[in-house]
Amino acid sequence: MITKETTVSSDLIYTGKTIQLRVDTVEVPNKGYQKREIIEHKGAVAIVAITEDNKIVLVKQYRKAVEKELYELPAGKIEIGEDPLDCAIRELKEETGYSVDSLKLIHKYYATPGFSNQLVFIYLAKNLIPGEINLEEDEFLEVYEIDKDEAYNMVISNEICDSKTAIGILLTKELI
Structure with a gap:
């Protein structure tokens, strides 16, 4: 079963010339909360x-x-x-x-x-x-x-x- 992760919070860590790095806290069904490191491009x-x-x-x-x-x-x-x-x-x-x-x-x-x-x-x-x-x-x-x-x-x-x-x-x- 595929489940969607719900973003609870998002913190911008770095902004550069080409990318941005953020860390999202997500709610995962039956597993509580986890962190996701995301590069924005x-x-x-x-x-x-x-x-x-x-x-x-x-x-x-x-x-x-x-x-x-x-x-x-x-x-x-x-x-x-x-x-x-x-x-x-x-x-x-x-x-x-x-x-x-x-x-x-x-x-x-x-x-x-x-x-x-x-x-x-x-x-x-x-x-x-x-x-x-x-x-x-x-x-x-x-x-x-x-x-x-x-x-x-x-x-x-x-x-x-x-x-x-x-x-x-x-x-x-x-x-x-």
Whole structure:
């Protein structure tokens, strides 16, 4: 039987540039009260950008949380009040230089719903228009164009282990 937890109180512990951390006290049927640590996040986008010759555009960047470089789809966080579609167009341009006339939402998912409300929107972009990369001041990445089958194999072999990237590549395997 699935039960809903009722929030009794909520304490904001930390507010940062990207996240907020709160601790909720919840009432759990037949178990009294428990604490839940919740990370609040404005959401993010990821873009499966497909070149004219059916290559997937990936970026490689260092991620401090895991202490390694990862292959990822172009992606970024949604700014306050920003529409996810507008964010995807902006992030694709900033990170890869590519512009696009239209994007198609192919999936959305909660990244880690056990402790965060972060919702990730994955878009498919085709008919790319090359342009200049315009990275933010604190971004350092390399852009790669990987054959779709090679990208798929990189997911299967765990060379790509970023969830949004794996999901995007697996979802589009039959679309391109």
